[in-house]
Amino acid sequence: MHSSDHPYVAPRAPQVADHFNAEVVAGTIRSRQDAVDYLTWTYFFRRLLQNPSYYDLEATDADTLNAYMSGLVATALGQLEEAG
Numbered sequence: 119m120h121s122s123d124h125p126y127v128a129p130r131a132p133q134v135a136d137h138f139n140a141e142v143v144a145g146t147i148r149s150r151q152d153a154v155d156y157l158t159w160t161y162f163f164r165r166l167l168q169n170p171s172y173y174d175l176e177a178t179d180a181d182t183l184n185a186y187m188s189g190l191v192a193t194a195l196g197q198l199e200e201a202g
Contacts (some may be wrong), residue, residue, distance in 0.1 A: 134157075134162075134190060134193075134194040135193075135195075135197040135198050135201075138153055138191075138194050138195065138198060139198055141153075141156060142198070150188070150191055150192070150195065153191040153194070153195065154184075154187045154188060154191050157187055157190070157191070158187075163187075166178075166183075166186075167183075173186070
């Protein structure tokens with residue numbers, strides 16, 4: 119996705135839908151899994167790993183992170199669907 123050595127800096131979670139919209143139009147995101155993968159390239163993901171309690175996570179194991187990221191993606195894509 120991003121070829122830079124530096125992760126993309128994503129805004130706070132409420133603006134994720136706006137970024138997804140741009141990436142869907144650009145063809146970067148074509149599925150829910152693409153959206154989850156996209157988030158792992160962001161600075162938001164780095165912050166999530168460093169300070170999980172800020173995002174109300176109790177752990178950073180793979181299952182917990184996957185559930186959190188999948189929920190975030192579902193919410194953002196739902197907002198896009200509602201917006202038309």
